[in-house]
Amino acid sequence: MSFEPIGAITIVVGLFCLLFGTRSTVVAFVMFCTLGSAAALLLGGANVQPAHLFLVFLAVSTLFWRKTAVEMLEALKITEPGFWLLCLVLYGVLSSYVMPRLFADETYIIPLGASAHLSTSDGAVPLGPVSSNLTQPIYLIGDLFCFLMIATVGSTQRGLETLATALIAYAATNIGFGILDLVTSATGTQEALQFIRNAQYTFHDEEVVGTMRRIIGSWPEASAFAGMTLGALGFTGMLWLCGRKPLVTGPLALLSLIFVVISTSSTGLVGAVVVLGLLYATALRRCSLRPQDRFSAATVVLGPLLLCLIVLLVLATDGVAARIYEYVDTLILSKAQTESGIQRASWNALAWRNFFDSWGLGVGLGTNRTSSFPLAVLSNVGVPGAVFYLLFILTVFGVRRGEPRSYPSDVRAAARVACLSLLTGAVIAGPTVDQSLLFYVFAGVASAWPERERRPAAPAAKLIPDTLALGQVGAALR
Numbered sequence: 339m340s341f342e343p344i345g346a347i348t349i350v351v352g353l354f355c356l357l358f359g360t361r362s363t364v365v366a367f368v369m370f371c372t373l374g375s376a377a378a379l380l381l382g383g384a385n386v387q388p389a390h391l392f393l394v395f396l397a398v399s400t401l402f403w404r405k406t407a408v409e410m411l412e413a414l415k416i417t418e419p420g421f422w423l424l425c426l427v428l429y430g431v432l433s434s435y436v437m438p439r440l441f442a443d444e445t446y447i448i449p450l451g452a453s454a455h456l457s458t459s460d461g462a463v464p465l466g467p468v469s470s471n472l473t474q475p476i477y478l479i480g481d482l483f484c485f486l487m488i489a490t491v492g493s494t495q496r497g498l499e500t501l502a503t504a505l506i507a508y509a510a511t512n513i514g515f516g517i518l519d520l521v522t523s524a525t526g527t528q529e530a531l532q533f534i535r536n537a538q539y540t541f542h543d544e545e546v547v548g549t550m551r552r553i554i555g556s557w558p559e560a561s562a563f564a565g566m567t568l569g570a571l572g573f574t575g576m577l578w579l580c581g582r583k584p585l586v587t588g589p590l591a592l593l594s595l596i597f598v599v600i601s602t603s604s605t606g607l608v609g610a611v612v613v614l615g616l617l618y619a620t621a622l623r624r625c626s627l628r629p630q631d632r633f634s635a636a637t638v639v640l641g642p643l644l645l646c647l648i649v650l651l652v653l654a655t656d657g658v659a660a661r662i663y664e665y666v667d668t669l670i671l672s673k674a675q676t677e678s679g680i681q682r683a684s685w686n687a688l689a690w691r692n693f694f695d696s697w698g699l700g701v702g703l704g705t706n707r708t709s710s711f712p713l714a715v716l717s718n719v720g721v722p723g724a725v726f727y728l729l730f731i732l733t734v735f736g737v738r739r740g741e742p743r744s745y746p747s748d749v750r751a752a753a754r755v756a757c758l759s760l761l762t763g764a765v766i767a768g769p770t771v772d773q774s775l776l777f778y779v780f781a782g783v784a785s786a787w788p789e790r791e792r793r794p795a796a797p798a799a800k801l802i803p804d805t806l807a808l809g810q811v812g813a814a815l816r
Contacts, residue, residue, distance in 0.1 A: 342536055345378030348388040352395035361500045363399040364491055367392050368504035371776045372511045374557040374566065377537040384473045385537040389775050390480050393487075400487045409490045419733040419785050420486050426726035427475075427482045430703035430719050430771065434471040437702035442466050445695035447706035448685050450474070450770065460684060465692075465701055474704025477772040485778040485785075492786025495746070501783050502749045505756075506583070508776070509570035509590045515555040516563065516597045519543075523551055531556075547602040547668055555597075563597075564606025565763030568613055569776060570594045572759030575617045576752035579624060579634045582745070588633075604669040609762045616755060630743065682709035682767070689717035696720060703771060711761070711768030718771050734781050740789040753783035 348370065355363040370389040379386035401407050413420035446462040451470030455463040491497040522528045528543065534556055535541060542559040545552045552560035555567075575591040578584050595614075598606040621637040652658050673679045689708040692701045693716045700720030708714045715724050735754055740747050757780045764773055 339382075340380040342377055342380065343533055344373070344376045344388055344536065345386075345391060348378050348391050352392055356395060356399060360399045360491065360497075363396055364488075364497075364500050365504040365507060367396045368501070368508050368776075368779060369511055371774070371779065372508060372515060372556050372566075373534055374562060374774070375537055375539065375541065375554070376534040376556070380536075380538065382469075384469070385539070387537070390477070393480055393483060393775075396487055397483065400490055406490050406493075409493045410486050413486050413489045413785070417733070417737075419730050419737075419781065420482075420489065422726050422730040422733060423482050423485055426719070426723055426730060427478050429722050429726060430478050431475045433700055433719055433723070434475045434703040434705070437696060437700055438465060438467045438471060438705050441696050441701060445692055445701070446688065447692055447701060448688055448708075450704055450707045462688060465695075465705070468705055470704035471702060472704070474770060474772060478703065481772060481775060481778045484775045485782045488779050488782025489785045492783055493788055493790065495788045498746055498749055498783070498786050498788045501779075501786070502577075502582075502752075505570075505573055505753075505779070505783070506577075506586060506590065509574050509594060512555060512567055512570055513590065513593045513597060516553055516567075516601075519553055519555050520551075547665075550600070550602050552603070553597065553601045560601045560603040561605040561763075561767050564601040564603035565609065565760065565767070566774070566776060567594050567598050567601070568606065568609045568759040568763050569756045569780060571598060571610070572613050572616070573752045573756035573780065575613070576620065576755040577748065579617060579621050579637060580743075580748040580752070581630045581633050582748055582752075584633060602669065604673050605763050605767045607666070607669050608766055609759065612762045613755075613759045616758060620751075620755065685709050686713050689713040692717040693720065707769050709767055709769060711764035711771075711773070714768055714771050723771070730781075734784050737785070739787045744789075746786070746788050750784050750786065753780045756780040757784060 351366055352363070355366045367389065370387075370392045373388045376388055377385040378388045378391040401410065412418070414424060415421060443464045443466065445465050447465050448461055449463050449468045449470075451468040451473065453463045453466060453468045455466060488501065492501050518531065522530055535543070535558075537558070539558040541554070542552065543554050545560070553563060554560050555563040557563040557566060571591055571594040574587040574594060578587040578591055595610060598610045618637065618641055621634040621641070624631050624634040625638045626635065652662060674683065685708050689706060689710075690713060692706055693713075695701075696717075698721045700716070700718050700723060703718050703723075706717055708717060712724075715727055719726075734757065739750065757777060760773065760777045760780065764777075
């Protein structure tokens with residue numbers, strides 16, 4: 339075991355936050371979620387990230403009071419998302435031990451962790467236990483506790499306001515690390531960031547696309563940075579459309595979009611189109627003459643005009659259209675013919691085969707690597723895990739809480755858009771069932787119900803047919 343300097347910083351910050359209260363602890367935890375390339379502890383081949391270590395301090399701060407402990411148990415009721423996430427975790431932990439042994443040598447996998455078998459020329463090995471059968475269940479258990487604690491914190495009005503502030507701070511910090519990455523690369527001082535790039539991952543911090551260096555910020559690679567930035571774009575962009583802190587959320591959304599585009603990530607570029615379309619559809623839904631909806635109305639009117647203006651400027655400037663096409667062609671249109679694209683396609687093909695070879699039960703959580711989140715779920719935890727996950731998502735998006743257009747409702751809507759933004763990136767290039775703590779922070783905020791604090795006798799939330807759970811925007815964002 340190796341205890342890293344960033345781990346010591348995490349513990350010191352955690353102790354100070356406990357002295358200052360839950361609000362400080364929550365903000366610090368969300369901020370630590372930006373350090374995706376850091377390891378607070380190195381346990382053999384496993385990395386314990388600062389945010390996972392900080393979960394201990396969040397738990398102490400959150401569960402110290404009896405009321406919050408009761409709220410956490412409430413989040414595990416069968417009508418709540420926490421119950422279905424718990425089912426996914428239980429099945430995932432069980433499958434991580436049983437399935438690699440039950441179906442041993444029945445199929446070939448691309449191992450996520452270290453395997454006892456020698457790999458073939460394409461990296462495949464016979465199915466069997468791998469080191470990530472231990473680490474991935476631990477990550478998924480951490481996701482469960484993260485979701486429950488965030489939903490518990492958001493069960494009060496003050497707590498939900500704290501979470502909104504923390505996520506806005508996350509967006510600003512993520513942009514800050516992107517700028518710092520650009521500056522250190524331009525000045526040759528990349529060593530200054532090594533203390534947060536100490537995890538035992540393969541880092542892609544020196545890659546270029548054409549003449550552009552790939553931006554990784556505080557993440558191991560450009561696709562991870564772009565994927566996490568999509569979440570920040572969805573959250574701040576939705577809050578801006580709702581007229582919540584527009585002088586802060588508007589610039590943050592714009593900067594997040596810029597960094598997604600210049601990150602040279604195909605995941606980010608495709609995801610940005612989806613997120614912008616989602617935000618525009620939301621603006622159409624909310625557009626009215628009320629002062630609160632003025633930003634949505636401005637987006638509906640000015641958005642197409644601005645797009646037309648940009649297209650005209652590009653066409654009128656010599657060479658710009660050709661360079662943009664070359665950029666898009668490199669990242670998207672010709673991606674499937676690149677070495678990376680061929681490799682990822684082969685991973686997905688083998689994962690699909692793993693699903694059938696395991697009779698739809700999965701080869702075990704953390705066993706194999708894919709390049710698409712849906713295939714990761716199906717091949718790792720099979721049909722049972724996929725059902726539990728879909729029920730979790732349905733209850734996150736499908737339970738209507740509180741009054742539309744209120745502050746809590748707008749924050750929940752922003753969190754839902756952020757979840758969809760992160761899901762978009764995961765569908766394109768998600769390698770594992772674990773979607774990161776940040777996704778479950780957004781899901782916890784989307785499930786929060788602080789209105790119950792003022793209305794103890796309020797009837798229980800009912801599951802309604804919500805079109806957003808099926809991929810549409812309308813009813814879930816009201």
